[in-house]
Amino acid sequence: MIAVALVLTLTGAALAQEEEDDSPPPSDLDVSLAIAAQNGRGPVTNLPLPRYVSLKGSEGNARRGPSLSHRIDWVFKHAGMPLRITAEFGHWRRVEDRDGAGGWVHYAMLSGVRTVIVEEDMTQLHARGDEKSAVVALAETGAIAKLGDCTLDWCEISAGDADGWVPKTKIWGVDPKEIRD
Template structure:
């Protein structure tokens, strides 16, 4: 089929499937399409961590906006939900959010333990030996993840923990 005829056939098929009265923004998105940040082209939302021991969280994306609160823990995981220039809108485990300068964030992955006395197992198996127990609120470096387990490093202790007991990693995320 010649190109021109193919183009018109496709255009006709599309016009039949999408009524002209429906704006394109109202059409359903495919499940595989993931939103990308306009500045970094990285997926949104995504998890990162706070690089410094103190990081100001502002009401808007500039130094002229008021500081709403300050992160006081290094390596705190946060979720990036938007980008604007050198600024990233983030939210923490409690849902509190604001804008933070990108220089205060790191791609190094950390998670927060969401379950009290979480067992770190030698292998990703609840029946394997326990190397340590972590209290709720501990921040641990995430080394790798399977569908159900993550390998963590916290205070010199390494081991595997169930993914559902952690905040800072998505359920479907796999990290090698």
């Protein structure tokens, strides 16, 4: 009799606790995003979050959630477009562009090749990471360029035949304190 009473008491306590908290249990996605937020690393790749990548093809669908059954909210249409990964879940990465638009993209649509977008019209590309060095080219707003080395304040970029250094403040696709060799 004592064993039965103990089981009933424990079961009753569990039921009482469930009645007090009527919120749904967290989904796998919720748990994955919470883990990533806590340690700053993706739960799938263990790479830093956020981080930058680029669009592999000339078109990529950004979905509302991490599966093909989710609705397409946005379509990226520029090959090499820099994107920032903010979360990961299975084979899916949540990305955003420089305007904050985005969604969940399948990882196969992304490349580790780093690119940037020029933010200011007629940005001067310099021969060295120095404002006083010779101007070797000009870049228009929205130009996509491959990212090279970066110091604390400058990055080397290249697009077509143009290659030069620009202040980090004139491009999107690199963190302000990021240094690349």
